[in-house]
Amino acid sequence: MKDILTAPFMTELVRTMTNMYAHGWDERNGGNVSVLLEEAALSPYLNPQAVIRTLPTGFEAPELDGRYFLVTGTGKYFKNVQYDPAKDLGIVRLAKGGAQAELLWGFSDGGRFTSEFPAHMMSHVSRLRVDPLNKVILHCHPANLLAMTFVHALDEKAFTRSLWQMCSECVIVFPEGVNVLPWMLCGTNEIGEATAKKMETARLVVWAQHGIYGAGKDLDETFGLIETAEKAAEIYMKIAHLPRLNTISDEGLTRLAEHYGVKVRDGYLNL
Ligand code: 13P
Numbered sequence: 001m002k003d004i005l006t007a008p009f010m011t012e013l014v015r016t017m018t019n020m021y022a023h024g025w026d027e028r029n030g031g032n033v034s035v036l037l038e039e040a041a042l043s044p045y046l047n048p049q050a051v052i053r054t055l056p057t058g059f060e061a062p063e064l065d066g067r068y069f070l071v072t073g074t075g076k077y078f079k080n081v082q083y084d085p086a087k088d089l090g091i092v093r094l095a096k097g098g099a100q101a102e103l104l105w106g107f108s109d110g111g112r113f114t115s116e117f118p119a120h121m122m123s124h125v126s127r128l129r130v131d132p133l134n135k136v137i138l139h140c141h142p143a144n145l146l147a148m149t150f151v152h153a154l155d156e157k158a159f160t161r162s163l164w165q166m167c168s169e170c171v172i173v174f175p176e177g178v179n180v181l182p183w184m185l186c187g188t189n190e191i192g193e194a195t196a197k198k199m200e201t202a203r204l205v206v207w208a209q210h211g212i213y214g215a216g217k218d219l220d221e222t223f224g225l226i227e228t229a230e231k232a233a234e235i236y237m238k239i240a241h242l243p244r245l246n247t248i249s250d251e252g253l254t255r256l257a258e259h260y261g262v263k264v265r266d267g268y269l270n271l
């Protein structure tokens with residue numbers, strides 16, 4: 001067996017989480033990540049038949065039965081993951097229609113997966129239906145997006161338009177916009193189901209007064225989505241209280257979308 005700490009999926013996740021911490025998105029144990037893995041990618045590093053222990057999930061996700069996930073542990077600090085990934089991360093295989101997770105590696109201190117496991121797994125189900133190549137769900141607490149949910153209407157179209165207007169790249173990077181959930185109790189199946197529903201139409205879902213979820217085909221794409229939205233929110237928070245003398249018009253946003261060949265969310269531009 002090869003050393004799993006050298007596996008590309010492991011080094012990429014550790015690097016990404018360290019970078020997220022450096023961006024200030026993951027204070028203390030804030031944030032969580034799950035990455036869908038194929039058995040063929042895993043088998044050089046571990047024996048998939050060797051189950052360390054089983055953990056109840058508290059929900060069902062039959063579509064994910066038998067699927068493998070590298071996932072962050074609850075209560076673990078992104079800041080520290082690089083020093084002991086086997087403690088802070090785990091690899092699980094879903095079983096019994098998603099009601100059970102079989103631990104194959106990690107959580108070496110007896111820990112378990114993130115409290116947001118329902119939101120992660122249910123979001124994977126939604127995104128896989130839209131895009132079979134989706135692999136990553138990533139949650140964090142970026143300050144400007146969070147701040148925006150205190151001072152901006154939570155209407156999805158209005159919120160999206162405000163972000164798109166903040167820099168030219170936004171409409172190109174997330175042309176489907178961002179979806180928004182009102183404040184809800186986190187760590188529950190209810191917020192998981194609500195997030196998954198929102199994931200049917202966008203790869204970014206803002207949790208008001210909490211943070212954001214992103215989805216994508218790999219860690220770089222998903223990190224980049226959140227990075228771009230957070231940058232736009234930062235600009236919004238810098239200018240929201242000032243008179244706005246200039247903006248990107250809807251005609252400009254349309255030209256950007258046409259030039260870069262992306263399909264903007266229907267009905268979001270007033271032309
Ligand atoms: P976990 O430590 O359980 O992953 O929770 C962190 C978090 O961000 C909750 O939303």
Ligand code: ZN
Nearest residue numbers: 030031140211
């Ligand atoms: Zn959170």
